[in-house]
Amino acid sequence: MLLATWNVNSLSVRLPQVLDWLAANPVDVLGLQELKLTDDKFPQLEIESAGYHSAAFGQKTYNGVALLSRHPMRDVVRNLPHFADEQARVISATLDTPQGPLRVINAYFVNGQAPGTDKFAYKLRWLAALSQWVREQLQQHPRLVLMGDFNVTPDDRDTFDPVGLAGTIHHTPEERAHFQELLGLGLHDSFRLFEQPEKSFSWWDYRMLGFQKNRGMRIDHILISDALKPLASACHIDRAPRKNKQPSDHAPVVLTLKD
DNA sequence: ATGACGGTGTGGCACCGA
Numbered sequence: 001m002l003l004a005t006w007n008v009n010s011l012s013v014r015l016p017q018v019l020d021w022l023a024a025n026p027v028d029v030l031g032l033q034e035l036k037l038t039d040d041k042f043p044q045l046e047i048e049s050a051g052y053h054s055a056a057f058g059q060k061t062y063n064g065v066a067l068l069s070r071h072p073m074r075d076v077v078r079n080l081p082h083f084a085d086e087q088a089r090v091i092s093a094t095l096d097t098p099q100g101p102l103r104v105i106n107a108y109f110v111n112g113q114a115p116g117t118d119k120f121a122y123k124l125r126w127l128a129a130l131s132q133w134v135r136e137q138l139q140q141h142p143r144l145v146l147m148g149d150f151n152v153t154p155d156d157r158d159t160f161d162p163v164g165l166a167g168t169i170h171h172t173p174e175e176r177a178h179f180q181e182l183l184g185l186g187l188h189d190s191f192r193l194f195e196q197p198e199k200s201f202s203w204w205d206y207r208m209l210g211f212q213k214n215r216g217m218r219i220d221h222i223l224i225s226d227a228l229k230p231l232a233s234a235c236h237i238d239r240a241p242r243k244n245k246q247p248s249d250h251a252p253v254v255l256t257l258k259d
Numbered sequence: 260a261t262g263a264c265g266g267t268g269t270g271g272c273a274c275c276g277a
Contacts, residue, residue, distance in 0.1 A: 009276085010266055034276085036267070061267050062275075111276060151277070170277065203277070206264035217277075249265080249277080 001097065001257040002027040005106065005147040005220055006241075007203075007250035011035040011064070015043050017244055022050050025238070027254065028070045029095060031106030033149045035064030042066065059088040065108050065148070071095045083129035090130070092137065099259055103141030105134065107148035112169050120169070123151075127178040135185050138225060146187060146223040149203075149250065154179045154189060158218035160199065170219060187223040190235045190255045202237050203250045211242055222255045231257045 004027045008014040011032065022030065035042070035058045042056040047068055057078040058064035065088065067073065073093040079085050092105040107130065112123035138144055152175045156162035165171050183189065191200070201216030210216060224232060234256040242251045 013266070034266095113276085168277095205277070208263055210264090219277080246265090 001099065001259060002254060003029045003031075003104070003145060003147065003222060003257065004238075004252045004254045005031040005033070005149070005222055006252040007033040007108070007149040007220060007248060009034045009036070009248040009250065011043065011066075012037055012041070013246065014248055015046065017241055017246075017248075019046065019050055021238075021241055021252065022052070022068075025252075025254065026051075026070075028097065029102075029104060029145075030068040030252075031104065031147045032066045032068065033064075033106070033108035034062075035066060036061060037064060055091060055093055057088045057091045063088045063108055065089060065091045065106050067091055067093050067104060067106050069093075069095050069104075071097045080126075080129045080133045082132060083126065085126070089126070090133075092133075094141070100143065101141070103137060103144045105137060105144070105146045105148075107146070107150075109149060109151040111151050112175070114169050115167070115172050115174075124174055124178070127175070131178065131181050131185065134182060134187070138185055138187075142225060142227040144187075144225040145228065145255075146182065147221065147253075149219060150179065150221050151219050152176065152179050153217050153219060154221070157198075158201070160201065160215045160217065170217060182223060186226045188226075188229050188232075190222045190224050190232050191218070191237075191253065193229070193232055194235055200237055202253055204242065206249050211247075220250055220253050222253055224255070224257075228257060233258050
């Protein structure tokens with residue numbers, strides 16, 4: 001069973017790449033972020049033709065998330081129930097897989113701009129609300145996955161310049177403490193369950209030849225619950241789509257679970 | 260210190276992302 005997350009930075013622009021990628025990588029579940037389109041413009045038919053059920057939660061211009069699944073989905077929840085938010089950032093659903101139900105939370109975490117800004121304060125409030133939601137969901141769904149664009153580097157290993165970028169956005173102690181809090185709920189960073197190449201990143205700046213110089217960050221993650229941890233057999237970042245013409249600035253992260 | 264690149268919306272640019 002394969003699960004993946006990918007910030008596509010506009011699904012309108014990236015749909016052909018998503019369909020190509022799914023044809024080459026027929027994952028069971030794909031969480032998408034930054035759709036940047038409203039639900040009436042969501043390409044449900046094209047995705048269905050590729051063999052996927054879908055549930056979308058979009059908005060105009062910014063944000064927007066969706067879950068694509070080869071297995072039927074139910075109990076879809078949009079955004080964080082106890083956190084009023086104008087921004088479409090979270091979609092949760094239960095997938096009925098042959099191995100049993102799997103709860104998947106797919107999120108586009110707040111960027112936060114810079115410490116000390118209103119956006120950063122919003123990020124910290126949003127992170128606290130997310131933790132509460134994940135805590136509740138874990139109580140009901142032991143087989144749980146939290147995937148998405150976290151906009152947090154968990155560790156100094158996860159950034160190209162840990163010294164120069166120390167304390168800047170995506171690298172602050174507050175953001176990393178929230179990441180640890182998620183792990184403390186009983187989740188595991190599936191990427192770090194396996195040996196990985198040094199300087200493994202999932203995002204690279206479009207500017208200044210970021211990808212070519214591997215000046216990136218690992219900010220896209222797939223966290224899995226205690227019950228799923230023994231089933232994880234591999235996790236990798238697929239850099240291939242970043243080499244496409246008109247790429248997203250993010251690359252997909254792919255997790256393999258044993259059946 | 261700033262902008263660099265790319266997407267959107269709307270407009271001749273500004274805003275946002277990370």
